[in-house]
Amino acid sequence: MDVQPYNKLSRNLALGVIAASLIPLVMVGALVFVQFSAIYTEKVYAHLGMVVDKHRESIDAFLSGKQYEVLYLDKAFTYEQLTNPAFLERTLKDIQQQYGRVFVDLGVIDASGRQIAYAGPFDQLGADYSSESWYVNSRDRKIAISDVFLGLHRAPHLIVTVNNADNLRTWTLKATIDFLAFGNQVENLRVGDTGHAYIVNASGQHQTRAPSAEAQELTMVSSRTVQRPHTSPGVLIERSQGSDGEEYIVVSAALTGVDWRLVFQQEVSDALSELVTAERMALLILVTGALAILGMSLFMFRRLVTRFRLIDLRTEMMNRQMIEAGKLASIGELAAGIAHEINNPVAIMIEEAGWVGDLLEDEGREMSCREEVERALAQIRTQGVRCKDITHKLLSFARQTDTRVTMVSLPELVTEVVNLSMQPARYARIEFSLNIDPHMPPIMASPTELQQVFLNLINNSIQAMEQDGGTLIISCHASAGEAFITVADTGPGIPEANLSRIFDPFFTTKPVGRGSGLGLSICYGIIHQMGGTIEAESTVGHGTSFNIRLPLQRPDTFQGGDS
Numbered sequence: 367m368d369v370q371p372y373n374k375l376s377r378n379l380a381l382g383v384i385a386a387s388l389i390p391l392v393m394v395g396a397l398v399f400v401q402f403s404a405i406y407t408e409k410v411y412a413h414l415g416m417v418v419d420k421h422r423e424s425i426d427a428f429l430s431g432k433q434y435e436v437l438y439l440d441k442a443f444t445y446e447q448l449t450n451p452a453f454l455e456r457t458l459k460d461i462q463q464q465y466g467r468v469f470v471d472l473g474v475i476d477a478s479g480r481q482i483a484y485a486g487p488f489d490q491l492g493a494d495y496s497s498e499s500w501y502v503n504s505r506d507r508k509i510a511i512s513d514v515f516l517g518l519h520r521a522p523h524l525i526v527t528v529n530n531a532d533n534l535r536t537w538t539l540k541a542t543i544d545f546l547a548f549g550n551q552v553e554n555l556r557v558g559d560t561g562h563a564y565i566v567n568a569s570g571q572h573q574t575r576a577p578s579a580e581a582q583e584l585t586m587v588s589s590r591t592v593q594r595p596h597t598s599p600g601v602l603i604e605r606s607q608g609s610d611g612e613e614y615i616v617v618s619a620a621l622t623g624v625d626w627r628l629v630f631q632q633e634v635s636d637a638l639s640e641l642v643t644a645e646r647m648a649l650l651i652l653v654t655g656a657l658a659i660l661g662m663s664l665f666m667f668r669r670l671v672t673r674f675r676l677i678d679l680r681t682e683m684m685n686r687q688m689i690e691a692g693k694l695a696s697i698g699e700l701a702a703g704i705a706h707e708i709n710n711p712v713a714i715m716i717e718e719a720g721w722v723g724d725l726l727e728d729e730g731r732e733m734s735c736r737e738e739v740e741r742a743l744a745q746i747r748t749q750g751v752r753c754k755d756i757t758h759k760l761l762s763f764a765r766q767t768d769t770r771v772t773m774v775s776l777p778e779l780v781t782e783v784v785n786l787s788m789q790p791a792r793y794a795r796i797e798f799s800l801n802i803d804p805h806m807p808p809i810m811a812s813p814t815e816l817q818q819v820f821l822n823l824i825n826n827s828i829q830a831m832e833q834d835g836g837t838l839i840i841s842c843h844a845s846a847g848e849a850f851i852t853v854a855d856t857g858p859g860i861p862e863a864n865l866s867r868i869f870d871p872f873f874t875t876k877p878v879g880r881g882s883g884l885g886l887s888i889c890y891g892i893i894h895q896m897g898g899t900i901e902a903e904s905t906v907g908h909g910t911s912f913n914i915r916l917p918l919q920r921p922d923t924f925q926g927g928d929s
Contacts, residue, residue, distance in 0.1 A: 376664075376671040383663045388656055395652045399645065406641045411594055411603055414617045414637070417555070418630045419598040421563065422619040425551050429623060432468065432526055433509050435461065436541045439472075440528040445537060449474050454485040470523060470542040475501070477536040486542065490518055500525055504538070511624050514545060514573045524548065524573075549574045552628065558639070561632030568625045585609045586616065605634070701871075701884075705757040712757065716750035719743045773808045774816060776842050776849055783820040784840065791828050795835030806844040809916055815892045822885040823853040823912050830857035830910065839911075847918050854911035860904040868902060 439448070439457065447453045458472045471486020479496025495501040500512030504527040512525040522545040529538050552574045555563035562581065565573040586606035594603060604616045613634040618627045635642065723743045730736050784798055791798065827838050836856035843850055860868065860875075867873045869890040874883035893900040897917050904910035 372671045372675050375674070376667045379667045379671070380663045383667070384660055387659045387663070391652070391655065391659075395648070399648060402648075403641060403645070406644075407638065408594070410615070410637050410641075411592060414557070414561075414615060414630060414632070415594070415598060415601050415603055417557065418563070418617045418619050418628060419601050421552070421555050421630075422600075422621060422628050425565075425628060426622045428548070428551050429511060429621070432541070432543055433511065433623065435465065435469075436526045436528050436539060437509055439541075440530060440539045445474075445530070445532075445535070448472075448539060449483040451483060451485065454483050458485040466547070468544050468547040470544050472542075473540040475538040475540055481540070482537075488518065493518060501527070501538075505529065513567050513571070514548075521545065522549075555630065557630075558632055558636040560636040561630065563628060563630040565621070565626050565628055573626055580610070583609075586614065589616070606631075708753065709757045712750050712753040716747055716754070719746040719750065723747075770814075771810055771812055774811050774813045775808045776806060776816075776851065777802045777804050779813060779816055780820060780840060780842055780851070783817055783824060786821065787824045787828065790825075791838065794828050794832035796828055796831055797837050799837050799839040801839070801841040801843075803843040806842065806849065807918055809849055809918055811896050811916065812892075815896075819889045819892050819914075820851075820853070822889050826885065827853060827855035827857065827910070831855050836909075844918060849916045849918055851914040851916070852911055853914075854909060856909040859906040859908055860902070860910050861906055865902060865904055869900075 439461070443453070443457070448457075454472055454474070458469065461469050471484065471488065471490070473481045473485070473490065474483040475495055476482050479494055479498075479501055481490055481493045481495065484491040484493075498517070500515065504510035504512065507529065509526070509528050512527070514522050514524050516522060524543050524545065526541045526543060527538050530536070552563050552565055562576070563574075564576055567573055585608070586604075587609055589604040589606040592603040592605060598619075601617065601619045604618075606614045606616045608614050614631045615634055615637050616629065616631045618629045620627050723740070726733070726736060726739055726743070730739070733739065780802060781800075784800065788798075824838065824840075831838070838856075839852070839854040841850075841852045841854075864873075864875060869886050870883075871887040872883035873887075890900055893914060893916070899915045901913050902910065903913065
């Protein structure tokens, strides 16, 4: 049977089911993937915005606290007290005891920019700040905070100044804030592996230290503002391309009282690492599911199409059997009619030949051609007997034999037929090899018909091997509710061209006069009438085997009577 249409059907069914299964799966997966990505990204933005906003409030509180504390000193003490070195030194120690080493030193600067009083670890009494930018920029404001610079300390620091004026003089109270205490407010903000914060002034100069030299030199090439309706006022979120080729999330917020911005930046791949992990897991699950659907679809449809193919094969076989059965039935009816019409004339011919023989015996002793007439009469009787044998087989083919069904023991029946064939087999130098299960259950069949079948098969095998001798192998056993009988010989075998025709009526390869060509056709009809099958296998030079399969019917289901 051509398998190409079945492969095409399997492929088309599998493609249809795979498309119908995978398209919705991919669409739903893509929708969930996009929605989850958007929600998670929004959550990251909200978290970073909140963190920066909280730290901005903390830094604002720190700086404003230091300004109020310096302003308190300015309000609480007079110019004379603050310019008294002993008093200023004691005041510094008092605030250091109260607030720690945040305040490095205190100083008073006159209107000319000269420091006229100082308390602290450095020798800065008399220092001239008139040209220092932090001092110049603070002159027009009551209270000011400088940028972080090195100055005379030669170390990073920032200065809080409070300006005063009365009728007699103008002066400035100056307090230096420790850079470490200030920097820790910012540098402690770390998120992930790459997220860090820093403060820049209006010129973009760092007011706190970067975590590394690379971070210090990193610049943002381009930015895209992330629009978020729930972002805290003053907090700006951007997606920026760094000079190192990485994409960053940059969150910034302006500080209060100074022209500074708190900036937090983190690589996008780091900030969204959990999202990337979740995406990879979802993609892995999606691919695994798709492969499972693909594999299961191919497996199921191949099995289904294989089932279709077997059903078609069985249907085709049943059609062929029905055709053969119909052909045999028609031939059987024809054979029965011919046998009835021929049988009586042949019998009369034989009787008449016998009567002529008797006359010749009594009155034809003197005939010169007596021997020729006797030879002709013998030939008439021989051919008449042969015609009767043929008509008898034709009647058997037309089911004119005893078809009454009864319980039959196949081992006993086969052994009986073998014994009947033992004599001609011995003459032909043929040995029997029997493999019969004596305990196999009986079957319900016509013993006469079965005997005819086995006798026909055994005689055919003996005739096939009688030239050179051989072995005739007969096996009989039961399995899975069926009886299996095999009659095999080691004869010359049947050519493939003849193997498909051996069950056809009147087909024979025997010499003229040795066979009618009806034996195997009768066997085929009998076996199929019993609901079984008979098949022939043959290899030229290696012999032929006939395999019979009969259903085992339980004795309690047998109703008796003719079939």
